[in-house]
Amino acid sequence: MRKLVFLFVLFATFGVVVRAADVTFKASAPEAVVMGETFRLSYTVNAEGKDLRVPEIPDFDVLIGPSTSTSMSTQIVNGKMTTETSLTFTYILQPKKEGTFNIAPATIKVKGANYTSNALAIKVLPPDKADEAAKEGSTGTGISKDDAFLTIDVSKRNVYEQEGILVTFKLYVRKDIAGIDQPKFPEFEGFLAQEVELPQNKQLVMENYKGKNYGTAVIRQTVLYPQRSGKIIIPSGKLDLVLRVPGPPKQRSSVFDDFFGGSSSYIDVKKELTTPSVTIDVKPLPSGKPASFSGAVGNFTMTSSINSNNVKTNEAVTVKVKISGNGNIKLVKNPEVVFPNDFEVYDPKVDVDIKTTAAGSSGTKTIEYMAIPRYAGDFEIPAIAFSYFDTKTNSYKTITSEPYKLHVEQGAGGGTSPVISNFSNKESVKYLGKDIRYLKVNDIHFVPNNELFFGSFMYYMCYLIPAILFIVFFFIYRKQVKENSNLALVRTKKANKMATRRLKNAGKLLKENKKEEFYDEVLRALWGYLSDKLSIPQASLTKDNVEAELTKYGVDEPLIHEFMDILNTCEFARYAPAQASDAMDKLYEQTVDAIGKMENTIKK
Template identity: 25%
Template sequence: MKKSYASRSSVDCVARERRPNMTGRLRVALVLQACVLACFLACLLAVPATAQVQVSVSLESDQAFVGQSVRLSITVTGADREIVPPTLPDLPGVEAFGAGQSQRFSYVNGQSRAEYSWSWSLVPRREGRVLIPSVTVTVDGKDYQTKARTLTVTRSTATPSTPPAAGDDKGDKDDKSVGQDVPDAFVTMRVDKDSVVVGEQVILTFGFYRYSRRSMFESPEYTAPRTEGFWREDLPPESHRREVIRSRRFEITEIRYALFPTRSGELEISEATVRLPDNAIGSFFRRDSRRRGPALLRTDAITVHVRPLPVPRPSDFSGTVAEALTLRSSIDRRQLDQGDALTWRIQLTGTGHIDAAEIPVPDPGPEFTIHESTSGSQSGPDGGSLRGSRTVEYLVIPQQPGDLQLPALEYSWYDSSRQQYARARTQAIAIRVAPSEGAAQSLFTGGRKSEIELLARDILHIEPIQADQQAWGGPLVYRKGFWALACATPLAWAMSALVSRRRRALLADPRRRRAIKARAKARARLDASGPVDERVSAALDGYLADRFDRAASGLVRDEIVQILTAESVPAELVARTRELLDHCDALRFAPSTGAAESLLADARELIDRLEAVLDA
């Protein structure tokens, strides 16, 4: 037993002596492995992480309609490098507009990545195939070539000038195959008739169609068409409605204008445009790639054939072209005394540019004296057209008593609905004038003579005036205030005569009366309520119309410049007037609070300067 115990103890001792050597070797091996791994990682970190340069080109769509915009983008990806911006070559039959550039940086898994992008809006002007050649991009001095792309341009029923046919579906389907040929946004423009006579009303309608699921954060920029050769009136308000077109629901905004050609010939209404800016929120979430349709929308131009008015014309033709025109004549009372005045009201109403019509001054005959009192006009939309009225009031004073009569009136005009000249007539108006009061009765009336009554029998002595009775100061001619009062009386009479004469002169000269009140009326329009651009435009147009005795609605920008130039207004002031009026038009579609407040101050200053120059 002792021997067995001794041998087992010796084995344990040997094991204990060898175990420390094995542990030391294992530790050395682990340390060596850790050093090798650390060196390997250090080498990896020491090598700069770069990405390979890639240059690509993308086209929003390989197919487009004439006048629609397609986005072309060139993208360079890789590490942050020195890049020369690419230049797009000229493309025959295509207009190219720069749409901006963007850049993005990222660092993922130790690798840096940069992305640069340049975009253009391509607007084809004719049908056919457009070859977009390769574009050279220089990165760190090395040239890279993009791939060539082809754009097919067609003219379809879904062109910007013709809305697609409305579908019968009541819902908005999610199937991407539905309505693939209808863009997310497009515009239309049409006229109710393309052959008219000079002065005949033409209704121009512009429509903006936007897919209802398109982001509402977009703020489109609208540019109205140019209508040279036409007098244009807005027909507010804008109409908003929804319509399903080929199983897709669209939000539709329509803007209407009333156009009146001022000359004969082929007059062109230029294209209207709507620019859809990039959606910043959609770009952040990378959703722009799903948007269909162009970013710049254009309509086709429209040509209107304008014929001259037929001949021969009536000798008293007024020049008014309208529809359903009526003439009314009325007075405020039918019985009055000789020397009193009544108000004679003449009103012209119809569909067309009636507020610019001129009503001739009537001749009531030698039995009356007539003076123009007031005149005015108003117009507005009515049943999709512009309808207006022109009213003139006269002060009529009968010069003799008896049963008198204001004559019947006639107005010659051209009826555009019947394509012939017509006459509007009124009935004569009977008036009864009573004679004025006779001469004043005599101060002495006749009657029985009365006897002189004896009151007393006595001698009345003449007594001298006492001192207290002389305190009144003597005769009136020696008083201090007598001559002042005597001189003030004729001065007051002269001033009253001048005021009365001026009033009669103003009644007889309505042009001068309008010019005198022009600035006050303009300031009242500026202080009125409503949109600032409409107030400023109405104030300036009304001021110039009153100063030069014109109809405010008949003043066009070029005519305003000609009138001011003829009146020797400085060129700087003429340009400032034109600039302010154009600024009002711009504010209609891009309102700005700060710009509106400064516009009011500029308008007041401009009116004061014009008043000073015109009165000089």
């Protein structure tokens, strides 16, 4: 009685809050069981429930049940006590036959309201077949090669370049596991690897394999996208297990040893499990690629939108393109959006949301293109085209948006003064003056003839030198204006400068040992340099047309191969396991050297 009074005072002091929030009613049972063995079927509700109604279970014998157990947990947070009650009803079942059987939902009443549990599907496996060679290949500790092994399963072994395949490493074991070491998986060279997130607490699931029942668990699942054609080998993986097996019987020291199991002993045995290597035959993509194809492989959709069709000068125009689907979406290049010549175009903003499952990598890539019109008038943004290779039909498909009509009105502060734009720096805009100021002349002042500056040598030189300088600067200015009007030439001249700036950023990331950011920055520097140098938009750049264009400019084949090797190394290294710092240093030096050689080769 005193304890009850104490608890009542304690609850009143702290303020008891009984969790009467959402009521959950859940059914649980093993996913697979073996014919002839028993298992538990449990129904759990997080409140005081009554009147449990379980559906008929004709495919199983109910040996025991329902047995009821109650648990309570209490937490005190900020002076408030929270109590949660859990009520569990347990049945012991035994299957009547093999197959997969469904158990319908059960119902229970909580405070006058009915709640329904989830349904269950249980697979009943056949018992182990008698194996006359069960001991064949076993060690002295009684472990055979069939007691534990690791498999590698590849969804497809004959694929196209950039087509995703699922690789699964699965453990099969018939003994108790005492310990497991960190698995050693292959590095997947030649692939872009996307890991499938698996549950943290893996539970062994029963599965019948070649007539025997095993506890199984998926150790790793990875979606691979081959980056080149040809035969690519996936090396073997390795896993070290510690299995617990019965040891030699102990010497009896008491008559109670048999009763308490003291006469038996167990020993731990280490076993190394390996998988065979697998060869993937990668076919190159078929010919007939559309002009807007940039390497997307899978199944995709594209939508586009514009923020407004009526704007004023110096107001931003934003075109948003959204690409969704399943495939190598992380490698999909931005579609090209062509703005009118009088628009100042900025680098697009890209947002990627990708999730990788056993079905592949799926998600959305959103690209926002921004430009600013400087003149009033009516303009048109041409239709946006996006092409991809459909792995279901093995054909190329092109999605095209509608063109956008744009009306630009003169904004505040506008005028008719000409505008000089520095296309290498979009933020620098200068307006020329509108008039020439009048030069006022003072009253005439006479001086003696011998003191006159007029007619002297210095007098004529003061006219001649400015005239010569004026002519020289006039021609230089005309040449600069002509070159600045040629956007392609401006970009070509600025190519090395922009690449050097990005490589400086890559050098900082290298010192900070930020691997993925380092390789991304080197890739941006290379693709940006090639785009500026060859006067080709980045969205239209591919490895094939880069090689062709560099050959046209007379670049040596070894230098072309050096550029291609750097691009491939960066693409592989971003998703491969951590690289050594000396490899990153070597790649950085190789990139700087390659751009220097290219500058000496292509001179404009």
